[in-house]
Amino acid sequence: MNPNSWISKIRSRLGLCEQDLQIEHLEKNWLYVAAAMMAFMVVILGIGALFLHLNPPSHWETIESPSLHLSAEFAEDKLGVQPTTLPDGTIQVTLVAARYGFFPREIFVPVDKNIQFRIASLDVIHGAHIPMTNMGTMILPGHVSEVTTVFPKPGEYPLLCNEYCGMGHDHMWSKVTVLTQDEWAAHKTGGKQP
Amino acid sequence: MIDTTTKRLALFNFWIAFGSFALASVFGMYQVLERSGLLKFIQSPAVYFASVSTHGVLMAFVLTTFFIMGFGYYTATTSLKTPIWNPVLAWAGYAVSLTGVVLAAIPLLLGKASVLYTFYPPIQANVLFYIGATLLVVGSWFWTVIMIVMFNQWKKAHPGETVPLPMFATTTNAYLWAWTSVGVALESVFQLLPWSLGLVDTIDVGLARTLFAWTLHPIVYFWLIPAYIALYTYVPIAAGGKLFSDKLARVAFLLILVFGLPIGFHHLYMDPQQSNIAKFGHMVGTFAVALPTLLTGFTVIASLEMAGRKRGGKGLFGWIGALPWQNPMVLAAILSLLMLVLGGFGGMVNASYAMNAMVHNTAWVPGHFHLIFAGTVVTMYLAVAYHLWPKLCGKQLFSNDLALTQLWTWFVGMAIMTTPWHVLGLLGMPRRISSVQYNSLLTLAWEPYELLMIIGGLVLLGSAGLFVYILFKTQTEGVVDASITEEAAIVADAPVSSWLNNFIPWNLLILGLMMLSYGWPILQFFVLKTYNPTAWGY
Numbered sequence: 001m002n003p004n005s006w007i008s009k010i011r012s013r014l015g016l017c018e019q020d021l022q023i024e025h026l027e028k029n030w031l032y033v034a035a036a037m038m039a040f041m042v043v044i045l046g047i048g049a050l051f052l053h054l055n056p057p058s059h060w061e062t063i064e065s066p067s068l069h070l071s072a073e074f075a076e077d078k079l080g081v082q083p084t085t086l087p088d089g090t091i092q093v094t095l096v097a098a099r100y101g102f103f104p105r106e107i108f109v110p111v112d113k114n115i116q117f118r119i120a121s122l123d124v125i126h127g128a129h130i131p132m133t134n135m136g137t138m139i140l141p142g143h144v145s146e147v148t149t150v151f152p153k154p155g156e157y158p159l160l161c162n163e164y165c166g167m168g169h170d171h172m173w174s175k176v177t178v179l180t181q182d183e184w185a186a187h188k189t190g191g192k193q194p
Numbered sequence: 195m196i197d198t199t200t201k202r203l204a205l206f207n208f209w210i211a212f213g214s215f216a217l218a219s220v221f222g223m224y225q226v227l228e229r230s231g232l233l234k235f236i237q238s239p240a241v242y243f244a245s246v247s248t249h250g251v252l253m254a255f256v257l258t259t260f261f262i263m264g265f266g267y268y269t270a271t272t273s274l275k276t277p278i279w280n281p282v283l284a285w286a287g288y289a290v291s292l293t294g295v296v297l298a299a300i301p302l303l304l305g306k307a308s309v310l311y312t313f314y315p316p317i318q319a320n321v322l323f324y325i326g327a328t329l330l331v332v333g334s335w336f337w338t339v340i341m342i343v344m345f346n347q348w349k350k351a352h353p354g355e356t357v358p359l360p361m362f363a364t365t366t367n368a369y370l371w372a373w374t375s376v377g378v379a380l381e382s383v384f385q386l387l388p389w390s391l392g393l394v395d396t397i398d399v400g401l402a403r404t405l406f407a408w409t410l411h412p413i414v415y416f417w418l419i420p421a422y423i424a425l426y427t428y429v430p431i432a433a434g435g436k437l438f439s440d441k442l443a444r445v446a447f448l449l450i451l452v453f454g455l456p457i458g459f460h461h462l463y464m465d466p467q468q469s470n471i472a473k474f475g476h477m478v479g480t481f482a483v484a485l486p487t488l489l490t491g492f493t494v495i496a497s498l499e500m501a502g503r504k505r506g507g508k509g510l511f512g513w514i515g516a517l518p519w520q521n522p523m524v525l526a527a528i529l530s531l532l533m534l535v536l537g538g539f540g541g542m543v544n545a546s547y548a549m550n551a552m553v554h555n556t557a558w559v560p561g562h563f564h565l566i567f568a569g570t571v572v573t574m575y576l577a578v579a580y581h582l583w584p585k586l587c588g589k590q591l592f593s594n595d596l597a598l599t600q601l602w603t604w605f606v607g608m609a610i611m612t613t614p615w616h617v618l619g620l621l622g623m624p625r626r627i628s629s630v631q632y633n634s635l636l637t638l639a640w641e642p643y644e645l646l647m648i649i650g651g652l653v654l655l656g657s658a659g660l661f662v663y664i665l666f667k668t669q670t671e672g673v674v675d676a677s678i679t680e681e682a683a684i685v686a687d688a689p690v691s692s693w694l695n696n697f698i699p700w701n702l703l704i705l706g707l708m709m710l711s712y713g714w715p716i717l718q719f720f721v722l723k724t725y726n727p728t729a730w731g732y
Contacts, residue, residue, distance in 0.1 A: 014693070015691055015692055015693070023439075023442070024438075024439065026496075027438075027439060027442060027489075027492060027493070027496075030488075030489075030492045031485075031489065034484075034485055034488040034489065034492075035485060037488075038481040038482065038484055038485060041481055041542065041546070042477070042478055042481050045474075045477065045546055045547045045548075045549075046474075048547070048548065049470070049474060049547065049548070054547075054548040054549075055470045055547075055548055056463040056464055056470065056473055056547060056548050056550065056551065057464060057466065057551075058465075058466065058468060058469050058470045058473060059466045060466065060467065060469070060718075060722070061466070062722070062723060062724050062725055063725065064725040065725060065727055066727075123316075123727070123730055124316050124317050124727075124730045125314050125316070125317075125399060125403075127464070127554075127555050127624075129554070129555065129556070129622065129624065130622075131621065131622020131623070131636055131637070132621070132622050132636065134548075134551040134552055135551075136464055136551045136552075136554055136555075137464055137466065138462075138464045138465045138466065139466075140399050140400055140403070140465070140466060140467060141316060141399060141725075141727040142398075142399065142400070142724055142725040142726060142727060143400060143466045143467055144466070145466045146466070155636075156634060156635065156636075157634070157636060158632040158633075158634040158636065158637065160624060160632055161624070162554070162555035162556065162624035162625070162626075163314070163555060163626070164243070164310055164314075164317075164626040165317070165732075166317065166730075166731075166732040167239045167240060167243070167732055168239070169239070169243075169626070169627060169628075170239060170627045170628055170629050170630075170631045171631050173631070173632050173634075175634075
């Protein structure tokens with residue numbers, strides 16, 4: 001079967017003009033280049049998502065915000081770095097975002113370890129971000145946000161709110177200290193969670 | 195010849211647009227100054243957030259909507275050579291939209307609607323703000339209907355002929371806006387209004403954000419299409435050449451219409467309530483919608499090159515120098531395309547799925563959209579105003595040199611202001627703060643950039659003032675010249691098939707794509723259990 005006759009058959013079926021399919025060759029080449037660039041980006045991001053698990057923090061889990069203080073997980077004395085790690089060694093951190101701070105106000109976590117943040121809002125929409133890292137998530141009232149990250153560099157970081165939440169929004173931040181492995185070992189045995 | 199009704203409609207719409215633009219520029223100047231922390235006595239979160247809310251609403255909703263309506267009426271009558279269908283309806287739409295702006299302005303200026311132009315609940319504004327915003331959209335639907343009716347009437351009267359490109363693109367924008375505005379209209383009618391009127395106590399914030407995201411991305415194409423119309427139809431003629439390809443221009447507009455709509459979740463990458471599958475799908479669409487823009491860049495630059503060579507430009511780059519840089523339309527096109535390239539690259543970073551985590555809600559984001567919107571889109575709006583004012587007033591432009599100065603200063607000011615924002619964003623500074631209060635060594639690195647943006651703001655405010663001054667002087671003191679009212683006819687270079695001459699198949703395709711991309715993401719809020727918060731003040 002001649003492919004040209006197929007093309008003309010499809011063209012007449014669709015009611016396309018002869019001119020519709022005539023594109024100047026430079027423009028055609030540019031279209032190929034442009035489409036290839038976009039496809040390349042999508043493929044790279046797809047490989048990242050499927051094989052490296054580089055995904056944004058999507059997590060459907062609902063919770064009743066006004067009674068957070070009564071819940072098993074987000075009661076005040078349960079917040080902060082959890083005493084037991086998950087089976088795969090991931091350290092869990094539970095936080096409440098409320099105007100105007102992330103509670104507890106100061107946490108210590110180790111470098112180069114999986115850290116899973118679980119955050120719930122007491123009031124309005126907040127956003128959590130630690131500058132210079134990929135730790136970030138929006139926090140909606142009624143939803144639990146979950147985001148896992150690894151901190152590559154020790155140091156003191158602000159955990160700040162990056163969604164407008166009211167007149168005190170500028171002041172909404174807490175302190176995260178990323179410890180070296182040695183400091184973390186000493187902290188776990190000697191130090192106390194503030 | 196442009197009839198009086200069209201002239202009046204266009205000028206009345208344009209003055210609301212550009213008046214809002216000038217006012218919003220003053221707010222913008224205050225914001226960069228306040229945010230720098232340089233002058234202690236103007237530091238005030240209450241004033242700052244009221245100002246940001248007003249600046250956003252005026253620039254993004256008022257300037258754009260009124261400009262697009264005025265430009266649409268002008269484009270329809272000049273390209274179809276028919277008077278406006280039902281001018282009473284057009285004036286009614288104008289009145290409804292203007293009433294909406296006034297109603298929303300009252301609480302905004304009183305600080306009773308400091309919820310920013312994205313108005314994410316459960317922070318609640320005064321009910322007048324939501325009513326006003328809704329009326330602004332409802333008024334714009336009158337325009338949408340008029341554009342679609344005029345397109346169909348012309349086709350009926352001219353069987354077998356191809357609709358002129360400017361009107362084809364304007365009708366594309368009317369359909370795009372009809373689809374786009376549904377998201378925020380649903381949020382407004384079923385969530386925000388009953389909730390702010392006190393008829394219901396709680397609001398589903400996940401659903402509200404999802405519906406807002408439906409509108410939030412395609413609305414930028416609603417703003418962009420008039421700029422593209424100018425790039426495709428005015429710029430090649432102003433440069434002394436002709437459009438490289440009429441047909442591919444139509445393809446570009448249709449691609450924007452189809453792919454611009456089902457991709458709003460790139461605003462929700464960091465949200466918990468939508469799944470990775472939905473987000474990834476919207477991400478693919480986001481990269482697909484870059485194609486018509488890349489196509490536009492090619493076609494417009496090719497048209498400019500043909501014009502430059504016709505004017506005697508030689509060699510690989512010689513044609514650039516040969517272009518008429520003294521023509522405001524050509525200068526605006528060059529500056530606007532430069533901004534589009536830079537802003538477009540930034541946009542691809544934002545669009546990159548998990549990588550968005552590094553820049554989400556940082557100063558990078560306003561840096562990006564000021565390049566694309568204030569840079570690309572508004573620069574072309576300014577050039578269109580310089581092009582149309584003489585035709586609408588029957589008077590020569592007050593000063594071509596001042597117009598060129600204004601366009602250059604707008605470009606330079608925007609470059610000075612957005613560069614520090616991009617850097618600050620990469621350094622992690624959030625957008626939407628009125629001052630830096632984090633007691634952290636990391637944030638010391640932000641300080642020098644804060645001063646740079648004040649300079650950008652000053653240049654921009656001067657430029658915006660100059661723009662309004664030129665328009666005002668043209669209208670009041672310009673030299674009367676009856677010969678300049680004619681608009682050059684744009685002739686299609688080849689007949690196209692019905693695929694590129696009507697919207698039915700494309701609307702059906704959009705319907706399918708929207709059900710695919712928004713079906714379950716919206717339905718889930720009605721199927722799964724959610725806990726909805728009550729209203730909060732700020």
